[in-house]
Amino acid sequence: MAPHVLLVDDSTTVRMVIAAELREAGFRVTPVPTLDAARRAFAQYRERDPFHLAILDLLLPDGDGIDLLREIRRDPALERLPVMLLSSDARFGSRLRGLGVGADDFVGKPHSKSFLISRAHVLTGNTQTESAPRAWRVLVVDADPGLRDALEKVLRIGHGCDVVALESVDQAAQFLDLEGANVDGAVVDRRCFLRVLGLLRSKQPNGVPMIVLDDSPSATWPPVAAAKRNSAVASALVMPRTIEPGTVAEVMMRRLVEDAPSSVSSSSKIPIATIDAVRRLARGA
Known part of the structure; x- marks a missing residue:
């Protein structure tokens, strides 16, 4: 079965674009706009269809993506879940802050499609990684x-x-x-x-x-x-x-x-x- 990705971003356009890119690359995607919706998605899919990757925006209407990342790392059932941070804040502090609390990668906005897809393949262990080009x-x-x-x-x-x-x-x-x-x-x-x-x-x-x-x-x-x-x-x-x-x-x-x-x-x-x-x-x- 194709890897299942949770995409958390409050922008409808960003969710539509990234979800379409991931699906085109062979992933299944559950896109949600808020931290609360992400928590519900984790509870809903935990048993029957767990996520293989979470892509989190840093700034959300009801909180900070870093807060959700910390929750994921504290949850024994989710602590090994690969997490990619997504943000238009390209300042180094955001990168380092996210990677320092357990994120696996950072993707800036506007994003590079090839880089995002390549990293998603790598982080989920998808066999398509070998043939997927990566961005410079x-x-x-x-x-x-x-x-x-x-x-x-x-x-x-x-x-x-x-x-x-x-x-x-x-x-x-x-x-x-x-x-x-x-x-x-x-x-x-x-x-x-x-x-x-x-x-x-x-x-x-x-x-x-x-x-x-x-x-x-x-x-x-x-x-x-x-x-x-x-x-x-x-x-x-x-x-x-x-x-x-x-x-x-x-x-x-x-x-x-x-x-x-x-x-x-x-x-x-x-x-x-x-x-x-x-x-x-x-x-x-």
Whole structure:
């Protein structure tokens, strides 16, 4: 029998969209709008058709999804139930708070369909996991909230990526310390590039494609000495912060297509000429 998913979200549109996506992927779904309805659903289906996964919105009309998560973890019959948090609040505090009390994953709104479906397959132990593509996870680290939001929007909505947008290296360190918090690519501010690079290399020795946003990129950056010591420094692509977020996203997608494992999905094919043009612009040519 197909895995049974409890979907808790107060938005009718979100419930309809995610329920349709899950059903299309072979799941059975019980969508409800409130914490109270979720509690009733647990009681109703506990014996005859238990849930294999719960997807909980953080903010609900009658409470906080974290409260329900705590109830699930305290219930001996539900404590092992996989839980995915769903929220438009992409701030790192929400991610960490949820994962810290026993959530298995976090999906932001607007969500990446491929990432949500892939994680649902994995968390329920569905055999379709092997053939299901997963979304690329891109780490964005920059102190400018406007830039972070713009990059997150275009990467998530325009390219279907799962985006982790953080404002500091400390937040990046906390995120990367979480089990399974691997990333496929990163866009970072020049001022924190070397520290983020060190964090990524300690977790993922093979490295990931990186774009460095610089106020005034030039041919003298990255530093020659650092580049000689570390090939990852030399391979980082420097782009001006003034470039449109859409162009940054397109270049990242191209680098992911070239460097990421074939099991990761992509709908973007950016010409090599785009990369060459951006490299020339980054050098001030």
